[in-house]
Amino acid sequence: MPIQTQLTKMLGIRYPIVQGGMQWVGVPQMAAAVSEAGGLGIITALTQPSPDALREAIREARKLTSKPFGVNITLLPTLNPPDYEGYARAAVEEGIRIFETAGNNPGPFIKFFKSQGCIVIHKCTTVRHAKSAERMGVDVLSIDGFECAGHPGEDDIGGLVLMARAAKELKIPFIASGGIADGRGLAAAMTLGAAGVNMGTRFMCTVESPIHENIKRKIVASTERDTIHIFRSFRNTARVFKNKVAVEVVNIERKPGAKFEDVKDLVSGLRGKKVYETGDPDYGIWSAGITVGLIDDIPTCKDLLVRMEKEAEEIIGQVSSAVVKAKL
Template sequence: MPIVTPLTKLLNIRVPVVQGGMQWVGVPELVAAVSNAGGLGLLTALTQPNPDALREAIKKTRKLTDKNFGVNITLLPSINPPDYEGYARAAVEEGVRIFETAGNNPAPFIKFFKQNGCIVIHKCTTIRHAKAAERMGADILSIDGFECAGHPGEEDIGGLVLLERASQELKIPYIASGGFADGQGLVSAMALGASGVNMGTRFMCTVESPIHQNIKEKIVASTEQDTVHIFRTLRNTARVFKNKVSQEVVRLERRPQGAKFEELRELVSGARGRVVYEIGDPDYGVWSAGIVIGLIRDIPTCEELLSRIESEAENAIERLNKLSVAKAKL
């Protein structure tokens, strides 16, 4: 039996799983594979060098799937901001009707997308920001717990409490992000009120993921202790894989005088992170990974992964139902 939730109904997908919008990873081949497998694939707009390149990525994805997919636009502080408006306009003009926003002040983008009949998922790390996005008109919220890869915010609230707080405070559907890799995790999120889950690191480690095989195998060989936070002292915390570069960043930040971003810029450059995925050297630069790496033990296709999640979720629900029946007989 399919798992039907507000997420699956609203997005017209079979499995209540969204692929995270990951820089350098959310490309047409992975996105189409996730959508073909029953989830929602998300192209990462800023992986493309400009809005016209995003148009071509959308067209390529459409050739690979006839299922729904979306576009992620993450709004981050930048000395030279990308053409966010251009990316948004290009995607809408190409017929995309599902968007994930994240980062700073999404209000203008949510307004633009809603005016064009789009569904908006907004990712946030606090209930305060979630309620603000709800007021702005978001359709679904993605609640990002402390466990997640990338930017977990500065409040260090784990998913267990954050998700239940969301159930108390929010009026629209929400999904859980950070720490999810299997059917048991999906059911646990739904037990806390979520309508599905967002998975990033887990989809990095699939056959269709564009990253180098060495990095996939490094994820499989790692444990939940193999990530670290950088930029804590700069109030821009990011969870990344624990390697020589990220540990050097932490060392510099922990000096009595701390560290300025200018001192870290070369170490943490996005270009170096991209090269990690291309050449397969896990120590070449910083790259995102969530503590969910402790649960990743193989490199399946997206179809195999989502089918397994469905089966695991069904089994988990059945176990819980048996507990209820056993109690009733006492």
């Protein structure tokens, strides 16, 4: 029996699994592969150098899949201010009807997307921000636990408590993000009240992911102890792979009076992009969640989704029968 939820019905997808925005990874090939496999693929707007390039990326993805896919717009500090409005307009004009928003002050974007009849999935890391986005009219919340790759916020609440709090407080459906890479995670998220899951790191390590094979193998070889937080002192915390550059950044941050300018060149996204292109895991900063400790293969997106659903169903079945047996 397929796992059907409010999410699969709302988005018209087969599996309740979303591939969240990922800088340099959420390209048309990635998003189309996830959508074609039955999940929701998402193109990351800022990975494209301009709104016109985003238009081209959307057209490219359409050639690869006729299934729904979305666009991510993340509003966080950047080295060069992007034309967020231009990206948003371009995506709507290209017919995108599903958006993932994330980051600071998403209000105007949520309002714009809703005025255009779009579905908005807003990703956030606290229940208070989730409730505020709910009041703004978003359709789904993507609740990002402390386990996540990239920016976990500053409250440090792990997924187990965060999802349970979301289930108690929210009126609209939410999906669980951060720490999910397999059917066990999907089953756990649904048990906590989620209508599905969001995954990033797990999709980075698939056949169709555009990153260098060495980085996929590095993820497979890693444990849950192989990530680190940078930017804590600048209140823009980011979980990244624990490599030489990340450790150097943290050491600089620890010096009294450290400023963002002191690490700016080390952390540039363009430098991180080279990691994915060249396969050198130490070249720059690259995002990774602690799910690196759960990932031990490089499947196709389709095989991954089929396997996750099967595992989740088996686990839910085992839990139910254990409960029944305990009652007898």
